[in-house]
Amino acid sequence: xxxxxxxxxxxxxxxxSSGCVAVGLTLLATGLGVGAGAATGYTLDGIAYRTFTSxxxxxxxxxxxxxxxxxxxxxxxxxxxAEEDKPETREIVGIAGDRKxxxxxxxxxxxxxxxxxxxxxxxxxxxxxxxxxxxxxxADALDETPALSQKGR
Numbered sequence: 001x002x003x004x005x006x007x008x009x010x011x012x013x014x015x016x017s018s019g020c021v022a023v024g025l026t027l028l029a030t031g032l033g034v035g036a037g038a039a040t041g042y043t044l045d046g047i048a049y050r051t052f053t054s055x056x057x058x059x060x061x062x063x064x065x066x067x068x069x070x071x072x073x074x075x076x077x078x079x080x081x082a083e084e085d086k087p088e089t090r091e092i093v094g095i096a097g098d099r100k101x102x103x104x105x106x107x108x109x110x111x112x113x114x115x116x117x118x119x120x121x122x123x124x125x126x127x128x129x130x131x132x133x134x135x136x137x138x139a140d141a142l143d144e145t146p147a148l149s150q151k152g153r
Contacts, residue, residue, distance in 0.1 A: 040135050046126030049116045050135050054142055056105055059113040060090055062145065063103055066137035072096040082107070099127055101134065 040050045052059050060077075067074055072094040082088035092103040096119070104116040117134045119127035 040132050046128040046131065047116060047118045048128065048131035048135050049114065050139070051108065051112060051114045052139070052142060053111060054113055055111060056088060056090060056107040056113045058142065058145060059105055059115060059138070060092070062141035063092060063105065063115065063134070063138045065141045066134060067092070067094050067101070069137060069141075070096065070134070072101055072134075096130065098122075099130060101130070103134065 040048050054062070064074065064077070073096075074092060074094045076091070076093045078091050080086075080089045080091075088107040090105040092101075092105075094101040094103070098121060100120045102118040102120070106114045106116070108114055115135060115138060117131040119130035119134070121127050
């Protein structure tokens with residue numbers, strides 16, 4: 001009887017573990033990325049996002065400096081007031097060659113801002129690498145900001 005249970009357990013482990021290696025590696029990579037804190041996340045449809053420990057105004061200024069550095073023409077920079085159930089947000093729209101860049105800044109707290117970048121190429125295509133580079137340049141611009149002007153840092 002004990003031998004039968006051992007065989008059943010072995011078959012169960014083999015059957016259930018066929019995809020566990022991939023799941024384990026994915027969870028490990030995700031954990032390392034979250035632990036590092038510097039990773040840029042991406043959605044399946046090519047939207048890049050990241051949260052900065054910086055006020056929405058400092059993050060906006062850094063994003064605008066990054067767009068100037070990358071020679072992206074800013075078309076609009078609009079602000080939506082915070083409501084009871086919605087936080088304050090800003091939207092920056094720019095043009096880079098044949099791509100339209102959408103940057104959304106969402107105030108999470110006084111010192112935390114989430115940035116979401118989409119680089120659209122035509123009606124359906126998204127340029128993930130350009131969106132990621134805008135976030136990387138924004139992070140660099142925030143690091144270059146003098147400590148006295150960083151209200152939320």
